[in-house]
Amino acid sequence: MMNYPYPQLERPSFKWNRNVNEDPKVHEWIQTIPDEGDMDWSNVDVTILGVPLSRSSISASAASENPDAMRRAWKSFSTYNIDYDIDLSALRVVDLGDTRQHVTDIETCHRHVVEAMESGRKIHPHTIPLTLGGDHSITAMLIKGLKRAEPHNRIGLLQFDTHFDLRDLETFGPANGTPVRNLIESGTVKGEDVYNIGLHGFFNVKSLKTYADQVGLQYVTMREARRRGVESVVNEAIKKLSEKVDTIYMTVDMDVLDMTQGPAAPASTPGGMRTDELFEAVTLAGTSPHVKAMDIVCLDPTKDVGDFTIKAAVHTMLSFLTGLSMRGK
Amino acid sequence: MMNYPYPQLERPSFKWNRNVNEDPKVHEWIQTIPDEGDMDWSNVDVTILGVPLSRSSISASAASENPDAMRRAWKSFSTYNIDYDIDLSALRVVDLGDTRQHVTDIETCHRHVVEAMESGRKIHPHTIPLTLGGDHSITAMLIKGLKRAEPHNRIGLLQFDTHFDLRDLETFGPANGTPVRNLIESGTVKGEDVYNIGLHGFFNVKSLKTYADQVGLQYVTMREARRRGVESVVNEAIKKLSEKVDTIYMTVDMDVLDMTQGPAAPASTPGGMRTDELFEAVTLAGTSPHVKAMDIVCLDPTKDVGDFTIKAAVHTMLSFLTGLSMRGK
Amino acid sequence: MMNYPYPQLERPSFKWNRNVNEDPKVHEWIQTIPDEGDMDWSNVDVTILGVPLSRSSISASAASENPDAMRRAWKSFSTYNIDYDIDLSALRVVDLGDTRQHVTDIETCHRHVVEAMESGRKIHPHTIPLTLGGDHSITAMLIKGLKRAEPHNRIGLLQFDTHFDLRDLETFGPANGTPVRNLIESGTVKGEDVYNIGLHGFFNVKSLKTYADQVGLQYVTMREARRRGVESVVNEAIKKLSEKVDTIYMTVDMDVLDMTQGPAAPASTPGGMRTDELFEAVTLAGTSPHVKAMDIVCLDPTKDVGDFTIKAAVHTMLSFLTGLSMRGK
Amino acid sequence: MMNYPYPQLERPSFKWNRNVNEDPKVHEWIQTIPDEGDMDWSNVDVTILGVPLSRSSISASAASENPDAMRRAWKSFSTYNIDYDIDLSALRVVDLGDTRQHVTDIETCHRHVVEAMESGRKIHPHTIPLTLGGDHSITAMLIKGLKRAEPHNRIGLLQFDTHFDLRDLETFGPANGTPVRNLIESGTVKGEDVYNIGLHGFFNVKSLKTYADQVGLQYVTMREARRRGVESVVNEAIKKLSEKVDTIYMTVDMDVLDMTQGPAAPASTPGGMRTDELFEAVTLAGTSPHVKAMDIVCLDPTKDVGDFTIKAAVHTMLSFLTGLSMRGK
Amino acid sequence: MMNYPYPQLERPSFKWNRNVNEDPKVHEWIQTIPDEGDMDWSNVDVTILGVPLSRSSISASAASENPDAMRRAWKSFSTYNIDYDIDLSALRVVDLGDTRQHVTDIETCHRHVVEAMESGRKIHPHTIPLTLGGDHSITAMLIKGLKRAEPHNRIGLLQFDTHFDLRDLETFGPANGTPVRNLIESGTVKGEDVYNIGLHGFFNVKSLKTYADQVGLQYVTMREARRRGVESVVNEAIKKLSEKVDTIYMTVDMDVLDMTQGPAAPASTPGGMRTDELFEAVTLAGTSPHVKAMDIVCLDPTKDVGDFTIKAAVHTMLSFLTGLSMRGK
Amino acid sequence: MMNYPYPQLERPSFKWNRNVNEDPKVHEWIQTIPDEGDMDWSNVDVTILGVPLSRSSISASAASENPDAMRRAWKSFSTYNIDYDIDLSALRVVDLGDTRQHVTDIETCHRHVVEAMESGRKIHPHTIPLTLGGDHSITAMLIKGLKRAEPHNRIGLLQFDTHFDLRDLETFGPANGTPVRNLIESGTVKGEDVYNIGLHGFFNVKSLKTYADQVGLQYVTMREARRRGVESVVNEAIKKLSEKVDTIYMTVDMDVLDMTQGPAAPASTPGGMRTDELFEAVTLAGTSPHVKAMDIVCLDPTKDVGDFTIKAAVHTMLSFLTGLSMRGK
Numbered sequence A, B, C, D, E, F: 001m002m003n004y005p006y007p008q009l010e011r012p013s014f015k016w017n018r019n020v021n022e023d024p025k026v027h028e029w030i031q032t033i034p035d036e037g038d039m040d041w042s043n044v045d046v047t048i049l050g051v052p053l054s055r056s057s058i059s060a061s062a063a064s065e066n067p068d069a070m071r072r073a074w075k076s077f078s079t080y081n082i083d084y085d086i087d088l089s090a091l092r093v094v095d096l097g098d099t100r101q102h103v104t105d106i107e108t109c110h111r112h113v114v115e116a117m118e119s120g121r122k123i124h125p126h127t128i129p130l131t132l133g134g135d136h137s138i139t140a141m142l143i144k145g146l147k148r149a150e151p152h153n154r155i156g157l158l159q160f161d162t163h164f165d166l167r168d169l170e171t172f173g174p175a176n177g178t179p180v181r182n183l184i185e186s187g188t189v190k191g192e193d194v195y196n197i198g199l200h201g202f203f204n205v206k207s208l209k210t211y212a213d214q215v216g217l218q219y220v221t222m223r224e225a226r227r228r229g230v231e232s233v234v235n236e237a238i239k240k241l242s243e244k245v246d247t248i249y250m251t252v253d254m255d256v257l258d259m260t261q262g263p264a265a266p267a268s269t270p271g272g273m274r275t276d277e278l279f280e281a282v283t284l285a286g287t288s289p290h291v292k293a294m295d296i297v298c299l300d301p302t303k304d305v306g307d308f309t310i311k312a313a314v315h316t317m318l319s320f321l322t323g324l325s326m327r328g329k
Helices: A063-076 A106-123 A137-149 A179-185 A206-214 A222-228 A230-244 A275-287 A308-326 B063-076 B106-123 B137-149 B179-185 B206-214 B222-228 B230-244 B275-287 B308-326 C063-076 C106-123 C137-149 C179-185 C206-214 C222-228 C230-244 C275-287 C308-326 D063-076 D106-123 D137-149 D179-185 D206-214 D222-228 D230-244 D275-287 D308-326 E063-076 E106-123 E137-149 E179-185 E206-214 E222-228 E230-244 E275-287 E308-326 F063-076 F106-123 F137-149 F179-185 F206-214 F222-228 F230-244 F275-287 F308-326
Strands: A014-016 A046-051 A093-099 A128-133 A155-160 A194-197 A218-220 A247-253 A291-297 B014-016 B046-051 B093-099 B128-133 B155-160 B194-197 B218-220 B247-253 B291-297 C014-016 C046-050 C093-099 C128-132 C155-160 C194-197 C218-220 C247-253 C291-297 D014-016 D046-051 D093-099 D128-133 D155-160 D194-197 D218-220 D247-253 D291-297 E014-016 E046-051 E093-099 E128-133 E155-160 E194-197 E218-220 E247-253 E291-297 F014-016 F046-051 F093-099 F128-133 F155-160 F194-197 F218-220 F247-253 F291-297
Touching: A014 A063, A046 A063, A046 A106, A063 A128, A063 A291, A063 A308, A093 A106, A106 A128, A106 A137, A128 A137, A128 A308, A137 A155, A137 A179, A137 A247, A137 A291, A155 A179, A155 A230, A155 A275, A179 A194, A194 A230, A218 A222, A218 A230, A222 A230, A230 A247, A230 A275, A247 A275, A275 A308, A291 A308, B014 B063, B046 B063, B046 B106, B063 B128, B063 B291, B063 B308, B093 B106, B106 B128, B106 B137, B128 B137, B128 B308, B137 B155, B137 B179, B137 B247, B137 B291, B155 B179, B155 B230, B155 B275, B179 B194, B194 B230, B218 B222, B218 B230, B222 B230, B230 B247, B230 B275, B247 B275, B275 B308, B291 B308, C014 C063, C046 C063, C046 C106, C063 C128, C063 C291, C063 C308, C093 C106, C106 C128, C106 C137, C128 C137, C128 C308, C137 C155, C137 C179, C137 C247, C137 C291, C155 C179, C155 C230, C155 C275, C179 C194, C194 C230, C218 C222, C218 C230, C222 C230, C230 C247, C230 C275, C247 C275, C275 C308, C291 C308, D014 D063, D046 D063, D046 D106, D063 D128, D063 D291, D063 D308, D093 D106, D106 D128, D106 D137, D128 D137, D128 D308, D137 D155, D137 D179, D137 D247, D137 D291, D155 D179, D155 D230, D155 D275, D179 D194, D194 D230, D218 D222, D218 D230, D222 D230, D230 D247, D230 D275, D247 D275, D275 D308, D291 D308, E014 E063, E046 E063, E046 E106, E063 E128, E063 E291, E063 E308, E093 E106, E106 E128, E106 E137, E128 E137, E128 E308, E137 E155, E137 E179, E137 E247, E137 E291, E155 E179, E155 E230, E155 E275, E179 E194, E194 E230, E218 E222, E218 E230, E222 E230, E230 E247, E230 E275, E247 E275, E275 E308, E291 E308, F014 F063, F046 F063, F046 F106, F063 F128, F063 F291, F063 F308, F093 F106, F106 F128, F106 F137, F128 F137, F128 F308, F137 F155, F137 F179, F137 F247, F137 F291, F155 F179, F155 F230, F155 F275, F179 F194, F194 F230, F218 F222, F218 F230, F222 F230, F230 F247, F230 F275, F247 F275, F275 F308, F291 F308
Parallel strands: A046 A093, A046 A128, A128 A291, A155 A194, A155 A247, A194 A218, A247 A291, B046 B093, B046 B128, B128 B291, B155 B194, B155 B247, B194 B218, B247 B291, C046 C093, C046 C128, C128 C291, C155 C194, C155 C247, C194 C218, C247 C291, D046 D093, D046 D128, D128 D291, D155 D194, D155 D247, D194 D218, D247 D291, E046 E093, E046 E128, E128 E291, E155 E194, E155 E247, E194 E218, E247 E291, F046 F093, F046 F128, F128 F291, F155 F194, F155 F247, F194 F218, F247 F291
Antiparallel strands: A014 E014, B014 D014, C014 F014
16 A cells, blocks of 8 residues: 555545546545555645644634534536536546544644645645644634745635634634634734635624724625625625735635524524525636635534535535636636 | 315315405415305315425425415415516405324325326416425426326426436336426427426436436526526527417426525525516416416425525415416417 | 512523623623612613513414514624714614513413503603514504503504404404504594505405405505515605604514525515515515504514524514614614 | 204314225224214223313423324324224214313313313213313313212222322412312322323422322332333222222323433423333223223423324324224123 | 445445554544456455345335435444454455336336345355435335345344334235335245244234234334343244244344434434434344344434434444454454 | 632632521622632631633533533532531532633643642642533643642542543643643553543544553443442552542543533543442542542533533532542541
């Protein structure tokens, strides 16, 4: 059996029995690394990474179970998107497995995430990394890994989120409430290169808004986005970021969704984004060649109702790949 | 006790205690056939048929429990629709009961459906048949029964559905994934006389889309319908079909709904139709004199959350009757 | 320990441990009456009253558990509303506790509600009373108490509700289906001073619509409100009422919500109002100086799904306070 | 249509379609009063009465929905009890329907219960009345009705319950916590003629135990019953009561069950009775000719988990009828 | 890739990533057939077969999802049984996958089951077949397959079940209510060679009991088993059957469990067997060299509460293997 | 306001409104430290400590929410235990609040637990500490704190648990699978001074059993305990430990319960202990003067079904206090 190429990773815990045919389901299409022999990375388009970490979440969360839950839910989706007449099966997508975890040492868990992203950028730099969290703390680690691999890359953040995620690092450490602060304070991403869409209601304290303004962070509240149209807001965000940065990293915190459509995101709220708006937004972002990485975080599948959120998350991932497929068309 | 008029049917398993008064609830208004004496069909407007069959469903389903679940839910609805100032109690609606089932012989179950529709068309041809499924396989049987009774009737299909239901008959047989293919291949309905509204996302494989195009099937995706407005799309569909066919048969697969509003439809998805859009669409269709039959299928009440879907289904049925009441006004 | 100032009330069953800081959560901000010493009412802006009564509900309800459920849910909300850049912590809000209940004597329960409102208007007339029900029967009692304290005040009712609540008093008594009839027949509020937004579908019988028309009650159905825009409808309602009445009492029956967004309101229905529409409407109403009292009723937290409704209710209450904060700005 | 014989009652809200055959299900076997023509009471053995009242419950309860829930659950039971080789279909059982309710007047609700029992004892005194509650307040009313019809009948109470139900009448009124106190203080039943089985743990306050001892009430705690064997305890209870009273009225508060087996009884607790123990106990009691009436109370079907409690309640009712069938054998 | 050895079977839909180590979990220990190269059957002790069929169930069931649900639940169990100090990892167990299904042709589904068992007995006759259903109709097919492979084998049935499963074949066909009748009427198993443990309450009609007596079927009701001790009853059953038959086939219908411990078995009932009794019984049966095949049926994982039933089913399977490991010790 | 006496602790997040009366509920009886003025510890019998920590759990857990969940559930219990005729209100119990948490630094969280126990032993050494976890990792910290305060105290562990909790410290760190190993390897408790009751089935790997035997750890499996009677086993355990140790620390991992009675303990299993057995065991242990500390761990209230587990946990705590009340009687 081949040595697994990443020391920080383990293979996915299970492998679907793939029936290769004309009309695949998503679980039959996404590949894993072969048990024996070497992997040919040359024609891989997208690599999927699971980060089963949520002990760094402020409130108790089982977002650690999300990567496997999304893998199981792939079975309900075909690769063909009728809205855009695009078949994703033209892309080659490889599931790398999950970052290794330590039960009581969160720092080690985070280090594995940084290193896995860094290694990936070195082993197969041409692929688009798509990460399935885990809680939002991992976004800071993923972007740090990216920065380590490509130090001169100016990275911007397109964030779909009900929250700023700008809480105080000293009090919380690298938790799911602090990744954006972490990135700004560590100099990895500039405040002005962050663009948040989805803030609304009573879910951010005033001092964080003040901080956001001080560092020049850009944001459009959900209420404003709804009035202007989510598509137009996303277009503007991408346009603005593209003028400044080399790479747009897109992070989707599932709590951006209205809580009735994202009940498994423990911090989702009433009045949030609808799934059809999110799919539209993410597809659109996928079409931009500046968007070179994506993650989906803060989905605790044990809290789901009728698989609403887990299916929305898979659809979000596939919507991004749809946009990706349309690039240059 | 009178012999029941249909050999393929059994009476509803229970009968509401009817309190006839000025302001009835739906369960007090809808009648059953009298235990003794003959039924006078002359002033009946609508006949309701239950088809408690779902063992022909691809994935396990208890849609067989839907007819009784809808009957129980009638209790939560009055006959008066304040949106249109229409009181349905002016219509006379009779619940015929359910088609007889066989536990292990699906063909017999289906034959009873064909025959029940055929008989109904002969016994009380002036009534509008409204069928409560069961899974979507029954739509093929209901239309075949209609065709048998009226062989020269050109029948078109107005389908609200997330799926084409065009899967391969040889592989699946007359299952819930194949009714439209079944109708086309058997020559009962022409491909061009099918109009599907609600397809979207990653829930249809590409080869079925190719087949649909080959047979001239018409469809508007959910995304497009949302952009153009569901009402305008429905108006166009009815106009186009009315130019060609004698009878429009309307089938509502409850999985057309967004999964958060139709959780009991096992194949409902994120990004689907909202209930208010569906009610509007079905009311509108009800006003067209071409629409002469309707069914509601693929609702498994055991999977419901807070009665969301079962109440939406009853509302859909009553919305159609509202449209019917407005005909010629 | 100080005698509690209201004989009809008991303190809240529990008290949050308040951490006074720059960025409070709602539960840290809302105060209770001190255990010892006198209360200084002079700078109190809003008083909150719980009415844990639902044995007067037509169908079985545990809306009696709502006041405590909302108090517990305060913990999930900060005081800062980013949509309007308003921090509620500038307001001083005091939780008075709950009206005393009798297990088998509904009349006594109702009398306590009337007296509590009357007393409040006398002890701290400058505060805005905000009541957390309880079923809708209490709205009649609250307004009667208001009227007793201020007999020359002409009171209008702005009602967000799926129902008229005009059922026959003789048959039902002061139940949750009769408060508006109760107010009209007792001469407390004129029919023409009631403005209902949210009626729709098959949830009101025809004779009540006839009665509503006879007494000149004003209403805009949900369907019409959606077409015209909820904001424009609310603006018109407030404008019309403000021309005639001294005080607009706003009552929000949570069953006005679509059942998927308000599952804990036992009579919520498919096709109802969305939460974002309700928040917008209530914020807008809050900005009007005529709106001088509010209640939120008919939320049975034991029927909730994923806290959808309880969080929507807290958000509704905070949206009103946001509007209040914007008055005169 | 025949006038219904009881002014205090309404027919059951629905009627099962009865298929009379060799091997009936319980819902096919239990009869209702004919729509037309007179009822022949002479060969009726048992009459069933529903009391859909729970607004007299201390904590919010939907036990009012229990009578219909039990009627629906009859469908899952055959009439044949293989444990005892007894077929209940030899008994003739008639469902009288439900006592009429008033939404806001609990006294009227209770009066109907008293009168319905009194009337029943006069119209068909030879039948065994079996009542489906409703909350436990109704037991006081049922026994008062019995006493009114047969003033010289000394009535004892065999109570399966986690609680004494001896709370203070002045504070609570005729609520579900007070029926036994009510019966004792009104002189309807002597304290010494009450025999309670199932008390345990921390669910009764000390002062009630003191009161129970003062009035000579007999009880065996669940812990003691488990050690001695439930059967032996029930045998002793019946023996002791039979020596003193003419009629043993058996009341089963479903909260006597362990909460994992009776989750729909809101006050059921850990450490309670198992269902197999309860069925054994009730069957045994049924064999005693002194046991002449039974009720089942405090089951709120909206709180059930997987129908555990509602099925246990039907089994309890049928176990009693099994015992009844064995009398004199 | 090797052709799969059975035409009637498909590989399991997914494969666990096996970490071979000293202390395996069950999912790491059970093997599947290698993707390439031949299978060496010589040292295989037990073969597992999934039968994802439940459209032959009388009431709607998703027992078809049980084989995969059990495979997923293996992850929660280690191979070491501390009660008996037995480590199952000494056994070699191979998961053969699932029988192929047809959506609308139940007869074909059943034929695949017969043939799969027959083939297995020929390809690796020394292994113990352990089947994961599916509904109870499959037991008739499995035993017929066994009989076809070994026509002179006298087969007895040790059945743990709440029901006789002796319903009329003509009415129901080969459904989940008829397998024992099917075996008896087809001459595959003699009535006297069937031993049922677990019948109780009101869940069997009298005529089936009469039939059972006529054909000499043996049974001990749950009530009697509880009084005599389940172990003693199982010992007697095995002793009696062993005197007459060559092979004891053990079938466990999960509805034998008390419904609170087996909520996912749709026909489980109050008063049924406890899990600890079932584990004891099955371990004991496993120790008998006459018991040469086992199945577990009628578990619909979509109805489970907190994984109670699915974990009980895996524990039942492992208990049998524990008994098997103790043979000859 | 008084400075809180413990730097490692925060007050309970909320305080019940205490109604001091003759017949208190548990939430009215248990006190908190006064907001102002000094605490008089002299007549305090028991101190309660919450440890809202579960990020040290191997599988994701919200056991951190247990302390507040238990506090809320106190409301359902009176202080009087009718099984033993003991009223707990004679004891004085003080709730100290919760240990301070850090989101991403588990070591700090654990240090606070050690220090809180150590401080408690110094500030009020005569009180019995009763801790509400949190996951099982905290037991190691609590006992280490005890040992620090009283270095010459030989401490034994009476453990009710399905698991050994002896996993490898190097791999897992101080997680919920390692506390007993942690205590043994750190020399805090001797292997022979640990007595485990409740191990059973397939939930411990063989190598841990080997380790347990090597260090002389004592245990009785659940199966054996059931055969010998739980009481007799507990008596023996206490007797054996009392001969060797000064202090018996009792730890109850709620996963010792059968999963149907302890569904909120994520690792509870089929075949576990019944609640009535656990209450009996813990009451008995409470009577022993050697038992000087107790904890209840691994209860994740978000996974509960119908409050089964949370109520069982409160009952367990009160059962211990019942035993405590009986000491010396």
